[in-house]
Amino acid sequence: MNFDFSEDQKFLGDQARKYLSEQCTTAEVRKVLNDDGMACHESLWNGIAEMGWLGTAIPEEYGGLGLGMLELCVLAEEIGRALAPVPFSSTVYMLAEALKLGGSEAQKQALLPEIAAGKVIGAYASSEGPGAPDLSALKTTFDGSKLNGTKIPVLDGDIATHALVTAAENGGVSLVLVDLNQAGVKRTVVKTLDPTRSHAELEFTDVAGERIGEAGRAGPLIDKLMDRAAVLIAFEQTGGADRAVEMATDYAKSRYAFGRPIGGYQAIKHKLADGWVKNQVARSNAYYGAWALSTDAGELPEAAAAARVAASEAFWFASKENIQTHGGMGFTWEVDCHLFYRRAKLLAVQVGSPKIWKEKLISALENKAAA
């Protein structure tokens, strides 16, 4: 039984935490929050690239560090903890992983080294309006060379160099890689609940693109990409949830009411204990996801779904009760609680809402029972 990260992996996490606690304080996060012109934190992004994190799970032959998915999970937790305002997930969990899973040799050679070097920023463009995108009935189309349609919202869509776009083709779905620096691409920034991570609407008019995977048959590839991303985002959520409970706990120890720290009242004690329990449930499910991810186990679909649902629930609870524990102070702009509340919502819908993942979970369990 070895259901934990290794000493090396933990060391990597400690180093990352140390780095981010210096370079990605909430004061730095707020720079992106408060400045509409700032779509991400560029110097932090450059720093992260220099540390080699972007290439963590990219093989050495493509310019990466050649470490594994467990190492990436460890970093994801720290990114989430720090609320890092950088396009890490779009670039690493989406673009790099899609290339690794389904890219041609030429595509990998062209882009993976650039990703590892921090020169390429990815975006995953699937949503076309309210509700989960129905991959069998997308309005965006691809005809083998040209892409047409509108995607909204696209996380990091305003700063990405390349997008992965889901599109209808031959009555099925294709995953299309698009260089965003070309005519026919129109980007419009979109205002969201979490301004520390930018979103855009992307309109494509006869834009050149190339497929990752087969024409009209990218469904399984996309499912796998989503499962893998779900695990990594669950680590971001777990990191954020842990920190929100820590923040609330620290505040509850120092804030006095009626002559005692508010953390001495059971209403607050038990609320925080509940948060801690939810975070443990999330963490344990995330670890199982990490195991499935790193071993490419057949259990990945249910492990990923469980990790995502548990982590979404934990971060939601932790972030809203962190505000509540802070009382009036927690509802001010200056106190950091709302940063977590905003990010929790982003991460809960980023690759599909928990409701959709509950359904994926039960489908996976049914498939397993039927097998």
Place this chain on the structure above:
Amino acid sequence: MNFDFSEDQKFLGDQARKYLSEQCTTAEVRKVLNDDGMACHESLWNGIAEMGWLGTAIPEEYGGLGLGMLELCVLAEEIGRALAPVPFSSTVYMLAEALKLGGSEAQKQALLPEIAAGKVIGAYASSEGPGAPDLSALKTTFDGSKLNGTKIPVLDGDIATHALVTAAENGGVSLVLVDLNQAGVKRTVVKTLDPTRSHAELEFTDVAGERIGEAGRAGPLIDKLMDRAAVLIAFEQTGGADRAVEMATDYAKSRYAFGRPIGGYQAIKHKLADGWVKNQVARSNAYYGAWALSTDAGELPEAAAAARVAASEAFWFASKENIQTHGGMGFTWEVDCHLFYRRAKLLAVQVGSPKIWKEKLISALENKAAA
């Protein structure tokens, strides 16, 4: 605005509470609990008949008191509060109300006076096995004169003189009135979670019966009967839930731990406050049901469903947290907590589980929105 019972109605309730607090102590309830041979509390039943409660909402022309449904709601609350181990609901909410709603003049004349006098005990026999009975596909059949089939469980089935039986006829459902004291009726007592209210399996072999309402078209009649019963049972549940919260509150004031009454700790205080809030929500919804019931308002379907769901939830929470508040003592046979826990479950499934009523509620709201 007059959203409350009248002074007269409240007086009736006070009198009933006084009577039951003397005649229906938990010691009396336990007689039925502990004695397998005792299906109900006969002397209490006779007392209730003498008080005239059974004829509360039966018109004077049929031997009743000719009061209204609001008066019956008030009594239902007290019956529920006292956990009265008598076939009140089966006889009054089911049999008498079915006769009032759909009985022929002859049927009313034959039975309503006997009900009011306490000489007839009713039972409603619909369930045929696990799951809500599907009225469009019942296994029990009626051919216009003979009834065949098995119903299980039937509340008060072992002591009832008459049963209302749902049966398939002409591809639809009929509601059949059966005199249970005849050959071809086999009764077997069934063990349930609430031994203070007896249940039986009823097997019918070529048993004589007569319809209430039309052949094969009793669906709307049954729906209405259920809606009306749901409101009355919601009052029983509200009464029980209130008493469970009171019991827990009293215990929390008198039980000491760590030098203080446990009711001084926020974990207990807030649990009891939550229970009180749920009970208010239940009561307010029940009042609305009572209004719809007494005025035969078009809002009855949604009002009844909301009352039932809110009251089931309130009694469930109050009864389980009453045990929890009592700690180890609450888990002993001698302390009364489990009586409420058992009754809460009975009342939650007696006319269909809350899940079914949630669906009825939303259907009713949809119908209203479409109208």
Place this chain on the structure above:
Amino acid sequence: MDFNDTPEEAAFRAEARAFLKANLPEKKQAGGRERGEEFLKRAKAWQKTKAQGGFAQITWPKAVGGRGGTPMQQVIWNQEESSFAAPTGPFQIGLGMCIPTVIAFGSDEHKKRYVPKALIGEEIWCQLFSEPAAGSDVAGLKTRAVRDGDDWVINGQKVWTTGAQFSDYGILLTRTDPSVPKHKGLTMFIVNMKDPGVEVRPIHQASGGREFNEVYFTDVRIPDSDRLGEVGAGWKVALVTLMNERLAVGGSPGPDYDEIMKFGTEMGLMSDQAFREKLADWYIQAQGYKLTKFRTQTALSRGDTPGPENSIGKILTANQLQDICNSGIELQDHYGLINDEELAPMKAIFQSSFMWAPGLRIAGGTDEILKNIIAERVLGLPQDVRVDKDIAFDQMKSG
């Protein structure tokens, strides 16, 4: 049991409606929160009209400018007024909480000077109790009032003050004696908000808005004649104000079960059993809240006084609002993150209320404080242990 007015109530309702119709435009739709100079002018004008018509404070005695009416008449007036585009906001705190306190504890001169002008809308009042380190524990406040001749000199900071930016006067709770236990060293004053030592700064809220204020007091001088109640009796005075607060707390702003049902229908979700069951839960809570108010109104109409059980409202509605908004957003999936009225379904009500809801769970008593109130005052359970009970304020730990 019925939902109809008594004949007397119906007559009053007709009178009120006629007055409103004659004086106000009907409401077109639930608009956003209006602000600004123009709005304030309209609000003052409407308050004057109302007062002249005898509808300003219906339950107040005629002697102080009220109508001498019943609480039920006030409820009916509020119902009727709410279906017109009535600009009422700026006066709620002053007339609901501050002026009743002035009436209860002020001198005859205070009453003559302040009540009529407040009633006809010439002067607006605010309430200055909460402080950064004194939220749930209001009596832990630190703003000092030090006696200097015939005056008191005030220094300190208040927070979450509604309407401070346009108020003329405020009732101000201060600490006059830090050497006694906290409840015993407080004194209440009337303060002129236009005094140069009073500085009002808007609070930037987590939701992004700036509806509330901080108020800083620097060497503000208040004559002893503007004291309300005895020196050291400020807590007794404040309790009267706070009791009136409970009655003044309004409904829930934001989407409820009907909005999300409408949205779910648009999104084709009505075939989803999980959504249907959640909808049922929300409906029952919403009805529970609405119908409990009807029960309270019935009690009012029978002459009873509503008690602490009113705390139920905010616990139910604030948490439900947060839950509904969260669901409304998640049902939109990734698109739900978009917080732009032009783009998001239903003018982004789910998103904007999502950011408001956490504040609603705190303002006017946190969930935790309200549950304590129910447990202690309704169920009669023991109070929390008060370790600060007999300790001098300046000897108390405060983190």
Place this chain on the structure above:
Amino acid sequence: MDFNDTPEEAAFRAEARAFLKANLPEKKQAGGRERGEEFLKRAKAWQKTKAQGGFAQITWPKAVGGRGGTPMQQVIWNQEESSFAAPTGPFQIGLGMCIPTVIAFGSDEHKKRYVPKALIGEEIWCQLFSEPAAGSDVAGLKTRAVRDGDDWVINGQKVWTTGAQFSDYGILLTRTDPSVPKHKGLTMFIVNMKDPGVEVRPIHQASGGREFNEVYFTDVRIPDSDRLGEVGAGWKVALVTLMNERLAVGGSPGPDYDEIMKFGTEMGLMSDQAFREKLADWYIQAQGYKLTKFRTQTALSRGDTPGPENSIGKILTANQLQDICNSGIELQDHYGLINDEELAPMKAIFQSSFMWAPGLRIAGGTDEILKNIIAERVLGLPQDVRVDKDIAFDQMKSG
């Protein structure tokens, strides 16, 4: 990250399995709780076999009859033993809690006299702490021990004592000095359960069963030589016992997500989205519990000691059990009330566990106490105010 044994662990597992296979029948199905004389005989025989094979208490030092093994080996043994029909119940409390206390605080004579016989299953032990008025607050117990010459005379009552009816000895926590604060006046003894002044009565539980006991002590004499620890140091001794309890607390008895999924499938509910989403919630909790245990085992296998975070297990499982049983019943509608193994689906597991679940939320620490433990010992939040802290026990209010 993997779920495999290390080579050493695999070797031990193989050895354990071989031993079990040679000595026990394999388990056919999860049976009910066995009882009775016959069962006790088999349990004693199996304990003897186990002890002779060196598997009785794997982590104990060899000097006291253990194996000197690792906690991970104990986990592996437990896993393997649980897949055989091993009659282990009667020894869990004695070997898990009582004897470790004897080893820690007993004299050499105690150890010689009691440890070997317990280990080879000749003598069974029980733990006598809880009292009717001392549940969560164990230290508030009232059972008196009064010194009389070389003996102590015991009078009082214990409650919820597992296995008292077939135990030979017990460790008994008593009050020897009521004039000092409650934690300071306690003393621990070894008591002979066959003493004529000891009366064991089964408790009739709310569930209908009679698995636990009350134990009454009437003028029971215990020689001072059977005292464990100093006079007045009983709480220190008890804490060692209770620390071991946390490690001994077992899994959740009753249906989990897989049983209700199986049942839902049979009932044709898998097309109901509301049921599916509940199922997902239950799965995640169940996995959360199971996988958290794996994390604890990993820590054990790395040589760490598990801390109070183990309290998480019972909070999760007891509440989930109650919820699942309630749903399992309601899905059967009115029929779900039937509590008869012959008639109810799945041998009435939902119904029988429904009646057990409330007890599980209380036994071994209530939900409320466990949350306090997490809040205080894991998160470092302040303890509750202890009004009884420095008050003599006999001056203390106790309701």
